[in-house]
Amino acid sequence: MNEHYETVIGLEVHVQLTTRTKIFCGCSTEFGRTPNSQTCPVCLGLPGALPVLNRKAVEFAIRTGLATNCRIAPRSIFARKNYFYPDLPKGYQISQFELPVCEHGWLDIDLEDGGVKRIGITRAHMEEDAGKLIHGETPETAGSSLVDLNRACTPLLEIVSEPDMRSADQAIAYLKKLHQIVVYLGVCDGNLEEGSFRCDANVSVRPHGQKAFGTRAELKNINSFRFIKQAIEYEVERQIDLIESGGKVIQETRLFDSNTGMTRSMRGKEEAHDYRYFPDPDLVPLVISQEWIAEVRATLPELPEAKRRRFVEGLGLSTYDAEVLAADRKLADYFDACVTLAKDAKSCANWVMGEVLRKLKETDTAITSAPVTPEMLSGLLARIADETISGKIAKTVFEQMWQNGEPADRIIEAQGLKQVTDTGEIEGLVDQVIAAHPEQVSEYLSGKDKLIGFFVGKVMQASQGKANPGMVNQLLKKKLHG
């Protein structure tokens, strides 16, 4: 990268809201159903059908707005964005234009040098999604295009940032943060491949010190964080090369091709649509009362940043542990549930991040369907704490809990894994071990203290791991020193 240039990036993110029904009709929003099975006169754009706004979608927009520090507009307007396309049944998309539902927000991102940068959010507006075109994939449909309108009319929130990012890494940091928040809020499933979280990037470059922005290109069709970084970096280099070789960047829309890692021109400014926005006369202004906003605010979950802080400051976790546990709301909830039951946050963190995460990954299971529930895990931790079993045995027990879904106590009981704490029993074993190893005993007594480990190991072996190691240690020392 040429260090004479500064990169300027603004992002437009389409967040698909996970309402049960569509934004302007009662059809289901479920993904992956038979084409056109989830449609009605409204989302098919049949003559005479009228939209009715889904209140839940508005609530989700308010949630997102509040979590991204936006001002929620007391009155916003739906507008029609007019253009022809086969996946757009009405010939216009209902969106918001002049008066969006959220404005003037921001998110702080962590920089690599440890600093923090505030990224402005210009606005977030609600709109309906379009359908999907399928281009002749079977022999019968070759050469033709099919329209599936199941997705048409599903609610989207388009979140538009200020051009505040100065590198692909900053853009990724912002996106990941936003992604984490919307998933946390439960307003989006966050699935990039399925298009639930889509990003367009406005990218330009300018010589360092220049105030005015350079001409920007809008990058579309990027469906993973990795591709976003790739697309931006490719585009920045393309623009710098172009300028350095005496050319000029033109304002255009460019498509990212994940196969080549390159962007290519889709349409220029002169081909840009005149969308002829105007207020949709079928919908009345959206009025949001202060009471409604307060109600939504009261139900906001603890956001990742606050959670991390609480884990470190309140529970005494390391920054790293807090980061890992707070990254996913469901995982954090699991951890929190464990702490509530088991009290010892540190050991909860160790077990969740260790055994639990390992098993989830190994078995490709979601935390919410983990066979070992927080109740079961805390039951196991309690048996370690009261020394019924050792940490080592506990791992075996955990393994079986995962497999059979049985509580720790039943497994310990059934398999006799209970730690031996009976002094007489352990004494007997200690005596046997001392009697069997006279040479080591004399070595130990002549000052080779380290041999105590050898004796402990032997006693533990004799007890099949069940003897309480602390007691073994104590009794050994007592007997050896006689």
Add this chain to the structure above:
Amino acid sequence: MTIYDLTLAELRDLLDRRELSAVEVTTAYLERIAETNPKLNSFITVCAETAKAEAEAADRAMAAGETKPLTGLPIAAKDIFNTAGVLTTCGSRILGNYTSPYDATAIARIKAQKAVIVGKLNMDEFAMGSSNENSAFGAVRNPWELSHVPGGSSGGSAACVAASQAAAALGTDTGGSIRQPAAYCSVVGLKPTYGRVSRFGVVAYASSLDQVGPITRDVRDCALMLQAIAGYDPADSTSVDTPAPDYQTGLTRDLKGLRIGLPQEYFIDGLDDDVRRAVEQATTTCRNLGAEIIDVSLPHTTYAVACYYLIATAEASSNLARYDGVRYGLRADQAANLIDMYMQSRAAGFGPEVKRRIMLGTYALSSGYYDAYYLKAQKVRTLIRQDFLDAFEKVDVLLTPVAPTPAFALGEKVNDPLQMYLSDIYTIPVNLAGTCAMSLPCGFSADGLPIGLQLIGKPFDEAAILSTAYAFEQATTWHQRKPQL
């Protein structure tokens, strides 16, 4: 007694007394339609089979003691209303083969009362027109004078009721499309306040102006029909959640003390002498009935037509974008590519007036012109609405002509759209203001053509214009005349 000349109220009475059955009534009307429709062309679709079945169902319901006000009464609907399983063309070639899968709310409400739907009525394509000559299914003729237009866009609805082809009809009114044809055909037409009747299932022309209303033989029937269709509908966000009063019982208020306003801007040059005389005579009748007549001003009237043709066409240009040949309706089969398919389908599917309005509206919304046209028109619209609200501070009802002239001859104005647009100068401001108004017979021209009287009411005060109209109707006999076919 000729069955098909009876009003809804008279038919109701005979049905209730078991002197007639719904099947007999329906049969009489279907015969009347078969006999007269070749002359008038008021129907696009006659629902003979389903009407008979619905009549039988109505008879069963009445026998079971489940009679509702419209049970068994023959009603027709402008072809702009979606009716499940029936062709819904909106007077356009582009929907010429379109069978709707659902009922408009207004249709569902009269069906819920077990009314009998005898057919779908001719209209100007997409309700754009004032003469019914813009229909892809041919012009409708005025039952009073077959060489003349019935008015539009609900021309088929007005002609149908005037010619006794149905006891009542449903129409829509965007700039006068119920009132002007009602006046031209000497029947009663009501445009309710915007939001009073659900627009759900009514093919949209200009969404902020369109409103559903009845066309009937007399004022009592008009109240009966309004009662059936009025009221909040959650499927239409712009329908208003205000309970509709009982329009029937409110009818018989007398006119003593009623303040009737005459907007000075409505009695100007260009107003036909016969129409002026008839409306002045109607004013005198009202005064004699005890009303106080007061001159008022609606100062922004002169901008109404221009304002209307910007807002209505802007909305239409967007509303009609869905007719692209992709999912339903006419699709050009020889298209080379997608854009070509759009262009060919729309070129073949839309008539000249619809194309003209789509172009006008597209222009008014274009970037660089939006502020000067659409936005300014919206501001003017606010002023026009305020004119009415100011006038209603002083009076209860406004009285005006419906149209500057009686019905004109077929072909007379087809090549002069501007002249055609001016036939709506007295009706358009009401749609812009969003309030209610009705048209009722108040005389005939020297040539024997009907003349209509317009009564304009305060927003959601349909009851006031209905009772005024009823008192006037009781004092006159215009509504009793019938055209000779």
